[in-house]
Amino acid sequence: MKWKNLIAILVFTLLATPITAQEVFKTNRQEPYRPQYHYSPIEGWIGDPCGLIYYQNQYHLYTFGHGKAVSNDLVHYQQTANDVLKGDDGTIRYFTGSVAIDKNNTSGFGKNAWIAAYTIFTKASENQAQGISFSNDGNSFQYYKQNPVIDLQSKEFRDPTIFWYEPTSRWIMVVAKAKEKKVKIYESTDLKEWVWLSDFGPAGTQDKVWECPDLFQLNVDNNPNNKKWVMVVSIDWAREQYFIGDFDGKNFKLDNEKYPLYVDKGLDYYASRVFRDYDNTLKKTTTIGWIATWDYALLVPSSWGKGFWSIPRDLELKTFSEGLRMIQKPEENLKTLRESPVIFNQKLKKGTYKLPQFIPTENIYELDVVFSTTKPNVFGFNLCVGDGRKVSISYNTQNDSLTIDRTNCSNVPIEKFARKTSAKVTPENGKLRMHIYVDKSSIELFTNQGKDVFSLMTFPGETQTGIEVFSKENGTKMNFSAWKLKSVWN
Template identity: 35%
Template sequence: MVKPKQEAQQNDNVTKPPVQANSYYNELYRPQFHYSPEANWMNDPNGMVFHKGEYHLFYQYHPYDAKWGPMHWGHAVSKDLVHWEHRPVAFTPDHNGDIFSGSIVVDHNNTSGFGKDALVALYTQNKDGHQVQSLAYSTDDGNTWTKYEGNPIMKDFPDPDWRDPKVFWHEETKSWIMPLAAKDKVMLYTSPNLKDWSFASEYKPQNASGATLLECPELFPLPVDGEKDKQKWVLTTSLGDGAIAGGSGMEYYVGTFDGKTFTPDKPEAEWIDYGADFYAGVTWENAPNNDQYRTMIAWMSNWKYANDTPTSAWRSAMTVPRKLELKTSQNGEVKLVQSPIQELETLRGKEKSYPSQVIKPNTNFLANAKGDTVELVADFKVDEMTTSKAFGFRVRKGDDQATSIGYNNEKKTIYLDRSFSGESYFNDQFAKVHEAPLEPVDGHVKMRILVDRSSVELFGNDGQVSITDQIFPKGSSDGIELFSSDGDVTLESLHVYPLNRIWGNSLFHSNLSGWEALNGRWADTISGTQGSDTVDSFKLADSRGKDFTYETDVKIGNQGAGGLVFRSDKTAKNAYVATIDQPGQMVKLWKKVDGEASILATYPAKIDPETTNHLKVTTEGKEIKVHFNDQLAIRTKDNSLSSGYFGLNVWNGTSTFQNVNTYPKK
């Protein structure tokens, strides 16, 4: 009989009370104030709309893996653009294909016939490289969606890469406008009703070539310098490759739009962000202040390495929401400026302020400052007295790593250097310096820096330029340094704020505690704790039992099996496992002894994907019973293991467990 060593020292019929340790959103590299999915893969933001006091964020989502795969639309909502509430997956693939990027509008005038103020989603569907545009609508504020029976509404695609509709209402022409990316150009369509679309014009950027892939275009008006009678139009596009920092990135054009044709003021594009991790950014439709500024959020990653970043259970995050405005620059050109939304300031902890002083080389008055979620707001005076060649900060600093954010006074550039930021093995182009041109304004260089556990966002001179980069340092690397190289610089002011996390407690319900994943990808979600792997993976609690009832509500994803582990040792090399096996369409009881698995009994059962089933195990001595949806499925005897730890198991897929509870045998 195989028994863990400490079995005789514990009362196996008394479960331990749950411990309220909050591991939710607390993994290594997990962003604390940026939006990231609870589990699995995320990329482009989609369908961003403000409706009845809530900001909706949809996004490209693969619910069964932490790498890109068949695209769904994930969903979250917020009242302040800071704190987010996760919602169930909104759109799943159908016979027309996977659900690619798109947008949502509020149909205030019921032009579509779906109802006044209905939410109408327009999105690309991809099936074997064939891309069409489809439509869905919601009459209950985005809680549920009905796919239009006439889908696809646009199917005569001119190019294999024909996607990402970002629709808006054009009041002057009383029509809907749809920009669509088409390989190396932006195509514009018009519609009176969101269903029937006519080609209007196309715009091909000067730098576009056959190798260019444009994605996620958006067209919107903004006042210049806050004056509404000086309105300009902004066209934003995302480049799949060839951006300023390498790989993917975003650019924009300022010009005019007459309801059919966009005409840029100049043919050259401007970069929205000079870092490597700002892509597919779009703005919220129907937002309260859209006539004054737009609020944009972007995918904080890069297609060069997005599938390979070293996060666990989830992959990718969004940038902080940013306020976009048009302002006249020092050289007279009208340019986008951006800044973190004001609501983020509610996350600030106790401020530490520093007065004006001269910063000399090899000194650091921030030696005692620490933080892995922090905001720095600095103003440097740069004039004829400045002898420093470069100055700035090093954040997430440890013994052998740091991320440098600085100003090169000789080149007149602001930069972010992640050459020694931490893990970079996953891509040989990751550990690089990214820089942007920046002239002092009235003899000053300002920096606003947002540091999270796996990212840095830098805004120079009140948002004239920005640089956004992911970083992957050790958890212990939390130092902050202020530096000046080869000379002096005057620091006019510095404000340092710790930033609070935005996430609450896990919604996984269990009377067991001390859960620890032995292998696989595990994360708590709104539906429960989710495990995913291609092989057998285990997660164990710190409670043990001998004779008991053990149960859960379990949902098997698109494939594989999941179930309850009991009488296990700490390695799960000796354990019983009762699983719901979707490919085999059975309930199965099996055991592992010294790592060798064998089946004890099976029971045929209809198991549909994404359906929640109830699984229950009861033990009394050698007897083991397994109930499936309240029906006795298996009753057998085995004396290999008499007691041990409780746990969960997934195999070759994704399973979600909720209400995992155990009760001692009475």
């Protein structure tokens, strides 16, 4: 509070205008660690993405119990409502869910009614059941008085995703039976009465819990006439896995792939969902996830509140030598934020050094760098460098291992934050691409075509804006492109 008052006094002195610190933030959004091109709420908590839909030529994004935002381009967002779910008796909390548009009034709430499906958490008993609310404008949802619509008398039954399945003219719900590591699949004709169809799981990784399931179709190898279904499940409160298969309206059946397959191999990516297209005009499938991990999500040092979401990612299925894999590509509209391009080619020299061509003064930039991997070497970047701290991204050509080291990144003491992650990243045609988005408190790395992605929070100090390249040996070729990125708050 003292810090905010100091800013307010400083602004008053400089401008001779009596405005408060809060008003300054509403204008500029420059609080420490505030993401400058990721979606974050004006204030308060943000958790799992909920109700991601495209309707009436806009993207709609919800975080139940906390608010709504809209976007025309998935780059700029406008927060439009708070506490969108209303009408309960105060004995419950709203957990993660989804939103659908009931175009044909199957539910009786009206043609084109907005329907929110979510988990009802009863405070006294801790029971988790599924409920719905309805709206005529998407900003204020009324609680359905006959809730819950599905109740198994379980404390581990949560996070429904609903969508319309055209071949059977039924609504489908996928919802997690968390500790059983299962996804239960239901159908309904009216969004009120639900019939159990099947269970998927356990499969892949099944150590602790499964949460936040999503089920959707993707084109295979960019062929709209060849589609597969993908099931994404958040696991162990820390990461996500995905499964590729077929869905016939009742059962999700796995392809003969080797599992687990992980959506993101970084340290902080969870609870993603795709946008459901209720205009039937989109040519792509886009997802957004929560940049957080439950180990320390409530401990991060942001002052406006806690939590933010990833950059939007377009999803595809692509055939590789090891089989079919999901690839993620950064939303194309993010290119509109680019400015001050720096492009050059050079050979790496042995040691660690700064690149004089690109020296950003803030952690708000994009790197797109291609390295040759034909010579044995260990190379990479140190990002967020300063005050003896950094985030290291290194690649070893001899074992195709990419390692991210965040053990000495932040001066903020966050329990369990000091971590490393490693994964095999296979070069393509003797090259490794690192496409990196750096924001005030995060890094997202897309390698090659986006088959292997790494997301992590950083929380560096204000002076930690340096970039270094390092190489164990001389001679590796590097094609370097970089841009400063404009803030979406300006």
